[in-house]
Each structure stands twice: as structure tokens, then as C-alpha cells.
Amino acid sequence: MTQVTFPTVVAKFGGTSVADFDAMDRSADVVLSDTDTRLVVLSASAGVTNLLVALAEGLQDAERYIKLDAVRAIQYAILDRLSDPHTIREEIDRLLDNLTTLAEAAALAPSPALTDELVSHGELMSSLLFVEVLRDRGAEAQWFDARKIMRTSNRFGRAEPDINALAELAQQQLAPRLAQSLIITQGFIGSDVNGRTTTLGRGGSDYTAALLGEALSACRVDIWTDVPGIYTTDPRIVPAAKRIDRIAFEEAAEMATFGAKVLHPATLLPAVRSDIPVFVGSSKDARAGGTLVCKKTEHPPLFRALALRRKQTLLTLHSLNMLHSRGFLAEVFSILARNNISVDLITTSEVNVALTLDTTGSTSTGDTLLTSALLTELSSLCRVEVEEDLALIALIGNSLCAASGVGKEVFGVLDPFNIRMICYGASSHNLCFLVPGSEAEQVVQKLHRNLFE
Template sequence: MALTIAKFGGTSVASYEAMQNCVRIVNHNPSCKLVVTSAPAGITNHLVSLGRGGLSTEQRDDIIEKIRTQVSGICEQLKEPELVKKKMMHLLADMEQIALVPELPNSLAFQDKLLCYGERLASLLLTACINESGKQAVEFDVRTVMRTDNNFGSANPDIEVLAELAKEKLQVLLKDSVVVTQGFIGETEDGQTTTLGRGGSDYTAALLSEALKARKCEIWTDVPGVFSTDPRIVSDAYPLPELSYDEAAEMANFGAKVLHPATLAPTLRNNIPVFVGSTKNPELGGTTIVKDCQEEPTFRAITRRGNQQLVTLHTPKLERASQFIGKVFQTLDNYGLSIDLITTSETSISLTFNAVHESNLAEASKLALADLANICVVEVTPNLDLITIVGNKLHAKNGSAGEIFEVLRNVRIRMICYGANPHNISFLVEDSESTEVIKNLHKSLL
């Protein structure tokens, strides 16, 4: 079976009207037999707020009512809402009970158990929408196949067990029905609900594509593909017809919001094309991500990651430099921080870093810098933006750096990273200048 797996993002399932766009896409493609859904837009944020605690009874009840109103609004527009209303109300009641658990704010396990309800509600309602269109669809609990470890908040799937369980429990359903399941969530061997972390729904679709040997993995969102840069910055930005896995990973890692780098790993392992398109305008096409592109331009796209800080670590001790660098790396790792850019001199290291969990970046950064201050002098420069030019063989083509620096000749660059990867060149600029820098680079290079 030439299987296509379609993942629909939060904005694509945020309302009854949005879900109808998903239905049309599924019905238009006979090979689209497995659908992965995110939570309706806004609901995961509400659930995260509930999980953090510190809310008054009134605030908690208000959040729960917002979730209830959003999904009930979808349900009431179904042709036969009573077919799903009972299960929907049961899910909402269970969700509310977990929101009342005193241990919730201090337990990642309970928070994961709470977060799963956004996707579970979405899959219930989207299945109903597909069924009422005349196509047979069944809802499937992904947790029965998505076996993970117990690293709550960012669980790691067991690829081999997933493949076995998917073949045993999921493959047979695909013969006769469209199967609708949840992204983002999984389950430990002893039955505890987990979440796959940031970008988890895209990751789910890719993992299932690998497990079921799909022909194609489609990521449906609210934009018609991956753009040459953020169209909110540059009005002339355009969707890219194709990207290589390497290019797409660099874009995602350095600020593009459409895809998460982890999404690409399972599809890359199996050379499965990934398509990114818009549920609102599927006729516009989108971006196909493949191992090898037909064309590999020197400059493909420009990304920006805001709210960056440049950290410079000074040590007067020239001896045992390797031990100093090792301590720096170990300290950052202890707090879940990964280095993006780094340059070194005989007595200093300058770097930028990011967090595995973006929401923890500020706190992790504060703690890490306090530890580093015990072994060296720490200097922090805030209010910077990281701009990355993504392309091909940037370090090999004569004159490519010259083209870039000609545009940047009047820009104060605080740090640059070039040559470590043939697919990108990254640099830090003042945040007040970055918008104009991107506009000029896009006009000159793309």
C-alpha cells in the first residue's frame, strides 16, 4: 500500500471550519490513510497554564471553561453531535479531575497526563468530521503503539517496539478505514502517558511514517510551505518548492517555525519525502523536503532567532585550556543547554546557547551562568538576534562570503560562525538592526 501520512497542526483543527479543510485534503488523496492531529490551537497553552499551578479557583475554572467552549463549539456543528458528545464530556471531566490534583505543578508525569487531552479531543472530533463526509474513519489511541521511556516532558520513543506494535495493531486498520490518531503523546511500558516534547506532533507523524514504511509524510499547517524568510519581515519572501533534509534541519534549528529538527530524523533514515503545505490553500502547493534536491543554490533562505545573548567567558589561566573548555561544556550540559555558536581565543570563549526546552531557557541560563562565574569571568551581552543564511557549499564557492559581507559592510556584527557546516553561515547583530539586515540580505542574495 502506497501510504501517505498527513499531520494537521493546531490551527488546522482549531474550529469546525478548519477541520473541514482537513477533511477535503484527506478525501482528495486515496493514499492518505493515516491522520495525525495536534491539539486545537490554544488548548495546549491552556493545559500548560493549568499544569504550572499557582492559579486561583476562579482562574482555573476560567481556563477549563475556555477549553470546554472551544471543543463544544466544534462538536455542536457536527451533523450528529450526540455521537461524540458523551465521549467528549467524559474526556473533559477526566481532564478537570487531573487539573485538581495537588501534586500537578511539581510532577512532570501528571503534567504529561494532563497535556494529552488536547490531542485526544482533536482526534475524536476530526474522526467525526471525516465520517460525516461519507468516508469511513476510526479513531486510534497512539499510546498503544508509541512506546517511550519515562523521560516525562520530552520522552524518547523506542523505535523497534513502535515498529512491531504499529504492524500488529495499526496496519490492519489502514486496509478499510482512514485512521485518525494523536500526535505529541506516547506511553511507557507500565502505562503512564508521556509527551514527546516540542514539535512532538510532527515527530509522531515522522515516526509513524518510518514504522509503517510510508511513501510520503505531509505536514499541513497555516502557510503554503517553507518560505525563503519570514514573510512578516520581507513582503517579497516566497515559498520554496523544495529543500534538502540538511537545509530544512538548519532552517528549523535556527529559527524557522514550520518544522522541528527532530521531525526530519525518522524520514531521513528512510528517505521519505516530507511535504509542507497549507490547509487553507492546498491548491498553492508547498515545499517538498528530500534527501537530494534537483537544484542546490548557494543561497536558499534566511532565518532569524530573536532574544539571544552573547556570553563571553574570560580566564586568566593559560594552562590546561582543554580542562577549562570541558568544564564549560559540562556546566551547560548539566542545565540542558546546547551551544549554537562558539569562537575561542587563548584566554576567552564566546558562545550562544539554546535550551532543549525553550520555556526553560531563561532559568537554565541564569543557573548556568552563576555556576560558570565560579571558574571564570562572565560577560553577557543581551538584546541580540541570530541571523542564519542557509544554502549549499557556502564555504566552497568563491565569492559567496564576499557577497554576504558586502551587504553587511555597515553592520556591527558581534559574532560570526562560518565553515563548520557547508549549509549555513550565522552571525549576531543588534536586535534593532536585524530586520533591516534580513531585508537587505534577501534582496541581494535571494
């Protein structure tokens, strides 16, 4: 087995960083400016994945052709600006033809497996094009199919990677290539034991980069996006948000888990396991600096950031059988587990249980959490109420449970709003509450003004 013995940086570029030829050209500048960058992980060009997911839902002829033409236009706009587009045109055309066939199949019988096969084409095309952009610059670059080593479960839309298989396959097939040239591969996609294409869920390219960094014992993982680092909240919601120059793994993981879009929630798991620093910067202006996510920071503040996650569902379960009885919660969670439901937050009273479900993340069109079978099974046990279109806001910080006055500082600000649920005390790094989706941005703006400005 070949071990990587030189410093290796894994660089991941998001959809906006490979959106068009000019964006790819800027990303090539970033890659070539650091000789330690040996492996590049790419998302699909901006907008392509959304088009492919729409195709996977099974569109009628006219609408299907419009979406396919839009995908072709994005890829051809890059292709036509290469110095020698003919070297890659045949391969891009083959993938586009395959897309047409898959989209026609989806129109007849959509399925999660077909969706994953279809949406994988975005990353396959962007990575092929980026190799040619680099070669135009005189770089020695090779294309590598991530599905050869990214072994996953067959839960299409949210596949789970096999860490041990990945480590072994990466050392066998990828490590020797890194010594020879720069390697360009795909984020987000993998394959199950039967060779069927899978995906890790929306935003899974970050996770891919971190997993590959771990498998190759990388010295750093760089996440290049359209913002220069991690901010105290989303600058699009609060223009006064400030960049955080250094942040601890635990804080960043909380931010990612609770909706900060700059990092995929699972990204930091491999980095934490292997103590690999993660840098977040902007490919539009690499010199603007960014945020370094590392094991520890000096003098961490009480309040670090605010994260917002939309599309939340609140499930309230009511049963008099809960009163002074044992086993009710165990039965509820057994039903949820059988239906592959992961619970985010939970609060209980004598006869009620309230819990939240996260409905973001999957690419699979068949991945509906609240199926009729699940609701029927729960209804046999208790009365079920469902509220949708809620938003989860998380205040991220340090030693929140031990600090005095946190409640007064936070909840005084929230007085005008309808708070549907509060979770405080389970973690010293977060305080979470659920609000109507229509009020979410106002809540974030008011909290940020009072706690961070």
C-alpha cells in the same frame, strides 16, 4: 508481525488546520481526496496548547476557570456543528473534567510530569472530534491512542522516542488497522515505560508524523499547515519571500534547526534515515501546491533561505586558566552535559569561550536551562556572563565555504547592526550570527532584499 504492503501516506495537520469546524472540514477534504492517505496525525486546535500550558503553570481559581472555559468553548464550537454531537459529547466532557482536576493539582504543585499529562488533552480532543467530522462525510475512520506505540524517555517536556520500540509496536498494533480503515491519531504525545504521558516538545506533531512514517515504511509524509510550502524566509517578516518548490533534506533540515517554523527541527531525521519524501502544503488551499523535501535537487543555489530563531541565550566564559592549557573545554562541556544542556554555536579565543543555548521548544514549565546550580558550578571554573533576548539568524545555502565573495555579500549588508557572534565554516550549508532580538527582523529584511530579491 504485519507489514504494510500498500502505498501509505501519513498526513499531519497543524493547529490552524483543526482550529474550528470549518478548518476541520477543509482538512477532511484533503484527507479524502487522496486514497493513499491512511494515517492522519493531528495537533491540538489552535490556541488550546497555549491555554493548557498556562493551566499547567498553576493558576489561581478565577484565572484557571477563565482558561478552562476558553478550552471548552473551542472544543464545543466544533462539537455543536457535528450532525450527531451526542456520540462524542460524553467523551469530550470526560476529558474536560479531567483537565479541571489536573489544573487544580497544578495550582497546588506544578511539575513537568503533570504538565505533559495536562497538555496532552489538546491532541486527544482534536483527534476525537476529527474522527466524527470524517464520519459525518461517510468515511470509515477509527481513533487510535498514539501513546500505545510512541514509547519515549521520561524527560517530560522534551521526551526522546525509542525508535526500535516504536517500529515494533507500530507494526503490531497500527499496521493491521490501516488495512481496515483510515486511522486518526495524535501528534506530540507519547508514554514512557511506566505508562506516564510524555510530550516531544512544542511542534512535536511533525516529528510524530515522520517517526510513524518511518515505522510504517510510508511512501510520503504530508505536513499540512497554514502556508503553502517552505519560503525563502518567513513571509510575515518579508512579504516578498518566494516559495521553494523543491528542496533537499540537508537544506530543509538546516532551515528547521535554525527556526523555520513550518517544520519541527527533528521532523526530517526519520525522513532522511528512510529516504521518505516530505510534502509541505496549506490545508486552506490544497490546490495551491507546496514544497517537496527530497534527497537531492538539481542545480541547488548558493543562497537558499534565511531562518530566524528567537529567545537565544549567549553564555560567555572567561578564565585565564584557558591560556595554553588542556582540558578546560572538556570540563565545561562535562558540566553542561550533567545539566542536560545542549550547545548550539560556539566560538573560542585564548581566554574566552562564547556559546549559545536555545531556550525554545519545551512545553515543560520546569525546564529552565540556566539553573542556579549550573551557574554556580560554572562560576567555580570561570567568570560567567549571560546575555538573553538575542536572536539567531542563519543563512542557509550550498557550498558556502567553497564559494568566494560570500563574506563580502553578507557582512557588507550587516554593517549597521550589532553582531554579537558569528559561526562560519563548520557547515557548508549555513552561516549563522547572533543579533539583539530587537534588530532581528530588520536584519532578515535587509539580507533578503540583497540576497534573494
